[in-house]
Amino acid sequence: xxxxxxxxxxxxxxxxxxxxxxxxxxxxxxxxxxxxxxxxxxxxxxxxxxxxxxxxxxxxxxxxxxxxxxxxxxxxxxxxxxxxxxxxxxxxxxxxxxxxxxxxxxxxxxxxxxxxxxxxxxxxxxxxxxxxxxxxxxxxxxxxxxxxxxxxxxxxxxxxxxxxxxxxxxxxxxxxxxxxxxxxxxxxxxxxxxxxxxxxxxxxxxxxxxxxxxxxxxxxxxxxxxxxxxxxxxxxxxxxxxxxxxxxxxxxxxxxxxxxxxxxxxxxxxxxxxxxxxxxxxxxxxxxxxxxxxxxxxxxxxxxxxxxxxxxxxxxxxxxxxxxxxxxxxxxxxxxxxxxxxxxxxxxxxxxxxxxxxxxxxxxxxxxxxxxxxxxxxxxxxxxxxxxxxxxxxxxxxxxxxxxxxxxxxxxxxxxxxxxxxxxxxxxxxxxxxxxxxxxxxxxxxxxxxxxxxxxxxxxxxxxxxxxxxxxxxxxxxxxxxxxxxxxxxxxxxxxxxxxxxxxxxxxxxxxxxxxxxxxxxxxxxxxxxxxxxxxxxxxxxxxxxxxxxxxxxxxxxxxxxxxxxxxxxxxxxxxxxxxxxxxxxxxxxx
Amino acid sequence: xxxxxxxxxxxxxxxxxxxxxxxxxxxxxxxxxxxxxxxxxxxxxxxxxxxxxxxxxxxxxxxxxxxxxxxxxxxxxxxxxxxxxxxxxxxxxxxxxxxxxxxxxxxxxxxxxxxxxxxxxxxxxxxxxxxxxxxxxxxxxxxxxxxxxxxxxxxxxxxxxxxxxxxxxxxxxxxxxxxxxxxxxxxxxxxxxxxxxxxxxxxxxxxxxxxxxxxxxxxxxxxxxxxxxxxxxxxxxxxxxxxxxxxxxxxxxxxxxxxxxxxxxxxxxxxxxxxxxxxxxxxxxxxxxxxxxxxxxxxxxxxxxxxxxxxxxxxxxxxxxxxxxxxxxxxxxxx
Ligand SMILES: [Zn+2]
Ligand SMILES: [Zn+2]
Numbered sequence: 001x002x003x004x005x006x007x008x009x010x011x012x013x014x015x016x017x018x019x020x021x022x023x024x025x026x027x028x029x030x031x032x033x034x035x036x037x038x039x040x041x042x043x044x045x046x047x048x049x050x051x052x053x054x055x056x057x058x059x060x061x062x063x064x065x066x067x068x069x070x071x072x073x074x075x076x077x078x079x080x081x082x083x084x085x086x087x088x089x090x091x092x093x094x095x096x097x098x099x100x101x102x103x104x105x106x107x108x109x110x111x112x113x114x115x116x117x118x119x120x121x122x123x124x125x126x127x128x129x130x131x132x133x134x135x136x137x138x139x140x141x142x143x144x145x146x147x148x149x150x151x152x153x154x155x156x157x158x159x160x161x162x163x164x165x166x167x168x169x170x171x172x173x174x175x176x177x178x179x180x181x182x183x184x185x186x187x188x189x190x191x192x193x194x195x196x197x198x199x200x201x202x203x204x205x206x207x208x209x210x211x212x213x214x215x216x217x218x219x220x221x222x223x224x225x226x227x228x229x230x231x232x233x234x235x236x237x238x239x240x241x242x243x244x245x246x247x248x249x250x251x252x253x254x255x256x257x258x259x260x261x262x263x264x265x266x267x268x269x270x271x272x273x274x275x276x277x278x279x280x281x282x283x284x285x286x287x288x289x290x291x292x293x294x295x296x297x298x299x300x301x302x303x304x305x306x307x308x309x310x311x312x313x314x315x316x317x318x319x320x321x322x323x324x325x326x327x328x329x330x331x332x333x334x335x336x337x338x339x340x341x342x343x344x345x346x347x348x349x350x351x352x353x354x355x356x357x358x359x360x361x362x363x364x365x366x367x368x369x370x371x372x373x374x375x376x377x378x379x380x381x382x383x384x385x386x387x388x389x390x391x392x393x394x395x396x397x398x399x400x401x402x403x404x405x406x407x408x409x410x411x412x413x414x415x416x417x418x419x420x421x422x423x424x425x426x427x428x429x430x431x432x433x434x435x436x437x438x439x440x441x442x443x444x445x446x447x448x449x450x451x452x453x454x455x456x457x458x459x460x461x462x463x464x465x466x467x468x469x470x471x472x473x474x475x476x477x478x479x480x481x482x483x484x485x486x487x488x489x490x491x492x493x494x495x496x497x498x499x500x501x502x503x504x505x506x507x508x509x510x511x512x513x514x515x516x517x518x519x520x521x522x523x524x525x526x527x528x529x530x531x532x533x534x535x536x537x538x539x540x541x542x543x544x545x546x547x548x549x550x551x552x553x554x555x556x557x558x559x560x561x562x563x564x565x566x567x568x569x570x571x572x573x574x575x576x577x578x579x580x581x582x583x584x585x586x587x588x589x590x591x
Numbered sequence: 592x593x594x595x596x597x598x599x600x601x602x603x604x605x606x607x608x609x610x611x612x613x614x615x616x617x618x619x620x621x622x623x624x625x626x627x628x629x630x631x632x633x634x635x636x637x638x639x640x641x642x643x644x645x646x647x648x649x650x651x652x653x654x655x656x657x658x659x660x661x662x663x664x665x666x667x668x669x670x671x672x673x674x675x676x677x678x679x680x681x682x683x684x685x686x687x688x689x690x691x692x693x694x695x696x697x698x699x700x701x702x703x704x705x706x707x708x709x710x711x712x713x714x715x716x717x718x719x720x721x722x723x724x725x726x727x728x729x730x731x732x733x734x735x736x737x738x739x740x741x742x743x744x745x746x747x748x749x750x751x752x753x754x755x756x757x758x759x760x761x762x763x764x765x766x767x768x769x770x771x772x773x774x775x776x777x778x779x780x781x782x783x784x785x786x787x788x789x790x791x792x793x794x795x796x797x798x799x800x801x802x803x804x805x806x807x808x809x810x811x812x813x814x815x816x817x818x819x820x821x822x823x824x825x826x827x828x829x830x831x832x833x834x835x836x837x838x839x840x841x842x843x844x845x846x847x848x849x850x851x852x853x854x855x856x857x858x859x860x861x862x863x864x865x866x867x868x869x870x871x872x873x874x875x876x877x878x879x880x881x882x883x884x885x886x887x888x889x890x891x892x893x894x895x896x897x898x899x900x901x902x903x904x905x906x907x908x909x910x911x912x913x914x915x916x917x918x919x920x921x922x923x924x925x926x
Contacts, residue, residue, distance in 0.1 A: 414856055414870050418755035419841045439614070446613040446625075447701040453626045455694055457633060458681075467807030471814050474829035482827065515849060576848075 004042050005029060012097055012189075015090035017080040019045065026080050028097045033069060035080065045078055047071055049101050057095055065091050069098070096192045103165075104187060107172035107179050167207045168197060177505075178203075184506040190532040191513055195525070199512060221365070222249060238271050248368050249361075252303040253279070256296050265296075273297065279304070307364075308357035321395040491558040496547055500562050503540045507566045510536065514573050518580070530577045533570050541567060597821040601742040602645040604732055606725040607636065609661070610653045610749040611697055612716040615782075621750070622781050623805040625697075631809040632748060633693065637686045638817060646819075647741070649728050650693050651721045653749070654700050658720035660728075661696035662689050715754035718747065718788070722764035722775070729773060742820045744797070746776040753787050765791045774798075776816050781805045789834050798830035841869060 005011070010030045017026040017035065024037040024044075033052065034043035047069060054070040065087035070077045082091050172179045178200075185191050197204065222245040226234040247254035253274070261270045274280055277297035322328055484490075488497050514529040516522075541563055548559035609632065616625040640646055650661040682690075722745065729743040745768065765787075768775050774797035777788040784801060792799035802811040815829050840847050840861040850859045856870035866873050 412856055412870060414759075416869070417759045419858065419869055420758045442617050443613050443701070446617040449617070450625060450701050451698060453624070455626050455629045455633065457630060457690065459630070461631070461634075461809055463807045463810045464804045467802065467804055467810045468814075470803045471811065471829050474831070475827050478829065479827040518849065 004036070006031060013090075013093045015082055015087075015094065016084045018083050019078065019080050023083065026082075026094070028094055033098070035078070047078070050105070052098060052101065054102075055095065055098050057091060060088065067091055067094055092192075096186075096194075099193045100186045103168065103172065103193065104183065106169040107182070163208075164197075164204065167204045167211070170211070171200075171203055171207050180502055181505050181509060184502060185509055188506070190506065190510050190535075191529075195513060196509075199509075199516075221362070222246060236271070236275055243271075248372070249365055250279075250300070250304055251368075252300040252307070253297075255303070256300045260296060277301075305357070308360045321391050323392050324395045488558040488562045491554050492548065493551070496544070496551075496555075496559075500544055500559060503536070503544060504562070504566055506540070507533075507536050507570065511569055511573055514577075518576075526577070530574065533573055537567065537570050537574075596739075597742055597819075597824065599821050600740075601819065601821055602647060602736075602740055603639070603643065603819040604647040604649070604729060604741050604743040605636075605639050606649045606651065606729060606743065606745045607632070608651045608653050608718065608721040608725060608745065608747045608749075609693075609697075610716045610718065610747070610751050611700060612653070612655055612751045613701065614655065615716075615750040623808070628780065628805070628808060629694070629697075631812065633690050634809055635812040635817070636689055636693070637683075638813060640685055640689065641683075642817070642819070647732070648689060649725065650689070650696075651724050651728075652697060652700055653716045653718050653721035653747075655716060657700070658717040658724060659696070659700070660724065662692040664692060664696065715757070716749065716751035718749060718751070718754070719757045719760035719764055722747070722761065722768070722791075726764060726767055726771070726773065730771070744774045744776060744820060746778065746816050747788055747791075748778050748780060749785055749788060750780050750782065751785075752783065753785055758787065761787045761791065765794050768795045774820070776800075778802070778808075778811065778816065780808060786835075792830070793834045798828055800830055 008030075009032075012028045012030060014025055014027045017024060019026075019035050019037075022037050024035055024040065027034045027036065027043070032049055033045075033047045035045035036043045051072045052069060053072045056068040056070070058064070058066045065082040066079055067082070068077055068079045082088075084090060172182055182196060186193055186196050222242065224236060224242065224246075226236050247257065257270060261267055265273070273294055274297060276292065277294045279294075279297040279301040282301065488500060492500070510529055510532045514526065514533060517526040517529060544559055544563065545556070548555040611625065615621060636648055636650070640648055649663065652659055652661050725745050729745075732741055732743065765775070768791070773795065775788075775791045775795045776797040777785065777792045777799045779785045779788065779799075779801045781802075789799050791797070798815055800811055800815050802808060818826055818828065837846050838850065838859050839845055840850055841858045842860055842862075845861060847859065847861050850861055851863050852859055853867040853870060853872060855872045856867060858867055858869040860868075
């Protein structure tokens, strides 16, 4: 049978399936997905890993256990029905395998900016050095981005919508270390895709929040700069964004646009005239006398100048309760030491004549940008307030000055603080007072002792000889710790050191999964983790040790030291697994 | 780890806490008498004062049931120099003032044969109270200084075992000291390690010592605790920095790999219980691990698949992999 595979191709998993009503076996190899009919000698279906675009599974509990593979080639898909008694489990293995391939490829594609598909899982080593330049060109095809047909969710776990997949890809793309770990753990079949992300929900949540944060409109003042072509012609590029900004800056242009386009003028014509108009050149450089008359834009210009020249409309104050409105009694206070503020009134001084329209223009623009983002300011109340005390109260109470109501909190009520101490490994051992001894007697005796033996300062000290040696030894130990370490980071070649670090990261992750799956309902996962730990110990660590040994005794020792904590932790975990196996929790019952 | 805020012109304020617990000093197993130890300690204090003309000292006694200043005392501020005892031609006057104040202060403490002994921790030393006094004194001294010229540190000379009822007050002191950047040096003159004070030294970057032989106390004090904060930047000093941070469950005092942490009071338990026995908080949900169900914690009909939902305001406790278990189960690469 092996002749049907390419050299170097290894079978990852296989399962009996039905395809187009024929029985056969579905294989997932290191290179492709293949289906061989019963008794057949060669696959009749063969999809290279790089050609797999997507996968779907039907809901658990359906009569048939199906997986659907969609190829990159349009309109090509294959549905397989798992037929064995453990169909669900087998399908999950395929699902995880293929999801892993898709995820790695997506991470690769995103990282390198290459189009998906071209960088397939066949070169996973390049994951290690993705360029972190944000090269996700808008054209980069996103697998399944919003393209999932209505009602049918993307694969992975039936409940994971494609949104979460996108988040995962985005995360892997951003975080090189995470991508490495993902590669080691998921591609290495230690943990499934789902398990990998289960412990990283907070990362996904963060990413989701970041993705959903809408970027507001830029408040920068639009400055249209022409592109100058070769033949000295001037060219302006109008994108929807630029048009939006122009309309926001000049409401009179928006009004003109709404009035004339597309009825009288085409959009292109409208903007062409705009760029030739006095309006445009006035606002750019101040010159404008040379421009031809243009009734549309001259009118817009007049409106615009009126708007900036006019002082802002007074805020209507009619919603203020008359009982607290000071302006209603203005005439009673004619003699006043204050005068109205005239600094913002246009036309009084030379400076304000020039500056005011500009300041107003900027203020109004800022207001419009703000409104477009957060919405117009809320009307405080619908009608005038009633002339009664509750209305007055409502008018004079400022929310910001109100005392904040304390959120209801749980009072910390610790019954016996001694428990904290005891949990630190100590026993309740106060000073020892012998049985039957009266504490008062001890105190009396101590006092007599103290006053009868005066403290003499000028008698010679008898320092034991060992004291200094002990101190020096202690100092030398501390000094050795402060010295630059002679460890793997110095002694080992960088690649090997890196490999040891990633072995360590992988091991830690598996250990975490191991300890999190000690419950009785997770026995299957627990067993898998035990297997993975064994594999790490017997393959990865051993291989690292052999490589280091070949470089000399120093490297061997350094590697040994690096891996020792991991070996110890794995040893402890495996021992726990061994002792806990017969009846997982029985021995933990309280006596 | 050089501390650049110190210079050689600093005035060093050393606050010494002396544990005068009679039940320890007077115990038959005590390897050194208080009188003899005081000879070492007073000599060390004098050495500190001799180091610089503006070095400052405060001495606090941590007694049973009470903690008080030995030097400077309230009288010093009120009466000034009139308090001074007879002059001694052979002793530098500044030393004599301190020595006399410390000795008479201790004598005064011991004279009272019935210090307030609380029932629940009979005969334990008031270390937490002394640390609080010391921190307050330092705070005052720093405020008066205003120039950032005074560099404080605390040295605790203790003989008593940890007092279990002191845990929270001591921890509060430790964190205050850490925040104020005040190192707490600790010398456990004999006996077993003082777990809290070990943590105090570790957290505040002070030095923790337990002399091999208390008879050599002076040597240990001079060698380890005399260098000021500036010199410490350039010295390799003794002291151990290995502290046991492993956690034990509150119910059986067993070191645990996996435990349940009360989200309100941070008590640790080896199995789930619906009511925290430390703070009486009730947890209205089932733990995720089914082992607790087997233990019969509560076989309510609630769906075990969705135990995490809890109304806002109800405490949320979750089975947590303890940080301490990380040191055991999940190792870090040794560099
Ligand atoms: Zn317990
Ligand atoms: Zn609690």
